[in-house]
Amino acid sequence: MGRRRAFGALILICLFLVPEGRELKIKDEDYTDIYNHTLAVILAEYASAVYVTDLTELFTWTCSRCTDLTTSFEMIELIVDVQNCLQAFVGVDHNLNSTIIAFRGTQEHSIQNWIEDLFWKQVDLNYDDMPDAMVHRGFYLAYHNTTLRPGILSAVQRTKELYGNLPIMVTGHSMGGAMASFCALDLTVNCGESDVQLMTFGQPRIGNAVFASYFSRLLPKTIRVTHEHDMVPHLPPYYSCFPRKTYHHFPREVWLHNAGIGSLVYLVDEICDSTGEDPNCSRSVSGNSILDHLTYYGIQLSADSWGSCRIVMDIKIKQYHMDSVGNIIMSRDPSMPSFLKLVSQNNTGSSSV
């Protein structure tokens, strides 16, 4: 607690004394052809579906959030890290002809507490093979040191065996956006994937300016959507006076906000500059809303039931694999085409694990 307060005081002093600092500059290119509103809405629907707690409905793609624009989705693997309360899935969208990877955001008792904690997260880990690039250890480990990474990489491999080299789209909301970012980078840097697109919604900052610079070079097709006064993209805070230690967003932000006045208010998808920290986008307003964090494009991006890391699953699903610490991996086995049908016809009896 004392360390926190001291750090807070240092930051306050810094904010008052040194208003100007080093800003990341990235060569301006025309990225406007990369942001596609329709695609963003589709990916937001995936980011919403991954919050579903009923694993049977999610795995068989029969949940109420699994309709609308995502009906051509085929689930390949659903991964639940029970110990760390994390959830992600890998599958193929046959309309987009792309592999989709989606990460769930935090499922803690109180989103408020989670957001308050974000204030104190420091960049404290050097990213491998990127001199001076630093990230937040907790976000990094949530992807790299849990069941998620091996589950996702093996599912991506299986998808290749089934459908060839499809483009990969990685998405997630909030903390899920942070994990999606590390996953997209991992696929590019460590797995040699050349066509990875990242789209996140309301994600926090995850690394420093050097990291953001590497990130934008390696993943130019990245869109980081923010919404009105959503608090989370403002956190952990950005302090222009600690260039090495402070957090810095990677580009490209797209800020959803209302423009116009009176009865002429309309929603704008504002495509921001290539610095990652465009002062005229979400940074032009104060991040003071949790409600704005939970809805993007009118789509609910939060758990369908809050509370503990509850798992609801059809007891008839025998094909899932549970490891020694109780993590669950549900895989579609291509040699058993009837499996999905069987489960979806008999998905009445749910049980809690």
Ligand SMILES: *[C@@H]1O[C@H](CO)[C@@H](O)[C@H](O)[C@H]1NC(C)=O
């Ligand atoms: C945007 O994405 C949708 C869905 O993939 C696609 O149908 C549409 O053609 C795209 N629009 C543009 C302008 O690229």
Ligand SMILES: *[C@@H]1O[C@H](CO)[C@@H](O)[C@H](O)[C@H]1NC(C)=O
């Ligand atoms: C990775 O997780 C394991 C337990 O899940 C833990 O013992 C280990 O310390 C973690 N590694 C790091 C670098 O934190």
Ligand SMILES: *[C@@H]1O[C@H](CO)[C@@H](O)[C@H](O)[C@H]1NC(C)=O
């Ligand atoms: C999907 O993409 C793959 C790889 O790019 C390609 O071989 C295949 O023909 C595409 N399928 C459709 C239906 O467009």
Ligand SMILES: *[C@@H]1O[C@H](CO)[C@@H](O)[C@H](O)[C@H]1NC(C)=O
């Ligand atoms: C940002 O806004 C300021 C004032 O509102 C304006 O002068 C400036 O040109 C804007 N910058 C960009 C990059 O749009």
Ligand SMILES: CC(=O)N[C@H]1CO[C@H](CO)[C@@H](O)[C@@H]1O
């Ligand atoms: C496909 C399948 O296994 N369907 C079963 C669903 O459950 C009913 C009764 O519980 C069985 O009669 C079906 O065979």
